[in-house]
Amino acid sequence: MTSAIDEFIEEACGVSIGDAAQALGLKFRARGNEHPQPCPLCGGRDGFAFNSQKNKWNCRHGGVGGSDAIGMAAHVHGLDIRRRDGFLEACSILTGRPVPEGGERESEEDRAARLDRVEQKRRENANAREEQERQAHDFREAERKKARGIYGRAEPLWKAGMMHGRFYLQRRGAGYTDDDWLRVAPSVTYWHGQDQNGQPHSLYAGAAMIAPFIGPDAEIIGCHITWIDLDRPPKYRPVLYGLTKEGEKAGIAPWAFGDAAPSAADVEVKLYEHLPAKKMRGSKKGGLIPLAGDPSARRWVGGEGIENGAAFGRWEKFRPDTFYFAAGDLGNLAGPADPKSRFAHPTLTVTDRKGRERPLMVAGPVPKPDQTPDDAMWVADHVDQLVLLGDPDSERIMTASAMARARKRLSRPGRLIPIVWGRHGKDFAEMMAEAGSEFEGAA
Numbered sequence: 001m002t003s004a005i006d007e008f009i010e011e012a013c014g015v016s017i018g019d020a021a022q023a024l025g026l027k028f029r030a031r032g033n034e035h036p037q038p039c040p041l042c043g044g045r046d047g048f049a050f051n052s053q054k055n056k057w058n059c060r061h062g063g064v065g066g067s068d069a070i071g072m073a074a075h076v077h078g079l080d081i082r083r084r085d086g087f088l089e090a091c092s093i094l095t096g097r098p099v100p101e102g103g104e105r106e107s108e109e110d111r112a113a114r115l116d117r118v119e120q121k122r123r124e125n126a127n128a129r130e131e132q133e134r135q136a137h138d139f140r141e142a143e144r145k146k147a148r149g150i151y152g153r154a155e156p157l158w159k160a161g162m163m164h165g166r167f168y169l170q171r172r173g174a175g176y177t178d179d180d181w182l183r184v185a186p187s188v189t190y191w192h193g194q195d196q197n198g199q200p201h202s203l204y205a206g207a208a209m210i211a212p213f214i215g216p217d218a219e220i221i222g223c224h225i226t227w228i229d230l231d232r233p234p235k236y237r238p239v240l241y242g243l244t245k246e247g248e249k250a251g252i253a254p255w256a257f258g259d260a261a262p263s264a265a266d267v268e269v270k271l272y273e274h275l276p277a278k279k280m281r282g283s284k285k286g287g288l289i290p291l292a293g294d295p296s297a298r299r300w301v302g303g304e305g306i307e308n309g310a311a312f313g314r315w316e317k318f319r320p321d322t323f324y325f326a327a328g329d330l331g332n333l334a335g336p337a338d339p340k341s342r343f344a345h346p347t348l349t350v351t352d353r354k355g356r357e358r359p360l361m362v363a364g365p366v367p368k369p370d371q372t373p374d375d376a377m378w379v380a381d382h383v384d385q386l387v388l389l390g391d392p393d394s395e396r397i398m399t400a401s402a403m404a405r406a407r408k409r410l411s412r413p414g415r416l417i418p419i420v421w422g423r424h425g426k427d428f429a430e431m432m433a434e435a436g437s438e439f440e441g442a443a
Contacts, residue, residue, distance in 0.1 A: 031340060172311070190202070210225055238277050292318050304328070366405065
């Protein structure tokens with residue numbers, strides 16, 4: 001006859017990893033079978049995970065894991081599964097029943113000591129998280145201070161003695177007003193990588209257009225930098241390259257501004273990379289870039305980039321009832337998507353680690369529920385017309401999904417949100433640049 005202890009253990013052995021995770025109060029992601037998270041015992045950020053399909057769990061911090069729920073319960077509660085009383089206590093946690101008569105139980109002293117150890121460990125984890133958050137806050141504030149300094153040292157673009165900013169916007173098909181939002185500086189350093197002493201490496205320094213990122217209170221939280229090279233059409237930005245980590249490992253000499261461009265072969269094998277001539281400093285998420293007008297306006301117009309917003313403003317002659325803005329990028333405009341809304345791209349595919357070709361999954365048009373203010377750019381509550389500018393030279397389906405998500409995220413009763421697209425394959429800046437002198441002097 002099977003003893004009560006054996007039946008008790010068999011019942012615990014039959015508990016799946018997924019059911020055990022629920023009983024232990026672990027977190028489940030909204031989508032998928034892999035559920036990374038901080039370890040309830042060891043702390044950290046995402047070192048603990050369980051897979052409800054593979055029936056496995058692992059803690060990188062503790063160096064333990066397996067395919068049994070009993071071991072997972074023991075780890076979470078600080079039990080020594082090698083001891084009979086620890087093993088049976090883990091079974092009790094999973095079954096919700098006390099250890100049957102005749103089974104080894106923790107003594108009251110052992111239980112109290114274990115719970116004290118677990119509580120002490122969790123206090124240490126909480127203190128470590130607070131310290132990490134403090135350091136992250138200090139770093140963020142230091143970056144914001146640097147961004148404010150870069151912006152504060154620049155001159156308003158519309159009246160600056162140096163013409164680079166005005167010429168740049170004009171040649172890109174964009175316009176500008178006598179607002180002080182956009183600024184220009186004669187020499188801004190482009191930092192990339194580290195030098196041989198481990199210090200930040202100055203790759204380039206040159207004229208740049210500086211724009212602020214502002215929050216709802218108009219406080220500057222970051223800045224957007226666009227380096228300018230008026231001798232390099234059609235984008236009029238310097239061409240920059242950087243040494244990758246693979247290139248560093250290979251002992252290749254860093255690229256220096258003025259050198260010939262790296263060979264296509266070296267770029268293809270990722271020894272060098274082409275660097276964007278735009279950077280953001282400080283904080284971006286949750287903020288926006290003001291281009292022209294005042295945020296108190298009831299009509300707002302904007303999209304991803306500065307050039308497109310300023311080109312559209314030039315086209316409609318910068319209406320005095322309108323505030324023009326840029327989000328900085330599509331993610332900050334649209335915000336995160338609800339994982340449940342993602343869908344397969346109808347034509348684009350990716351190759352997985354096993355060499356299988358699969359459809360590319362696209363972030364869906366539905367916003368993630370319960371978003372925080374820092375998840376994406378803000379729009380003032382008083383705005384009753386919000387014109388969103390779509391970028392047709394980006395991948396159309398992914399961009400259209402993101403724009404639909406932005407409209408849904410920013411919708412309010414009584415607010416009109418039209419989405420305006422340029423001609424297929426061309427953004428508004430390109431369209432206005434092609435229009436030529438027809439619009440000269442409109443800014």
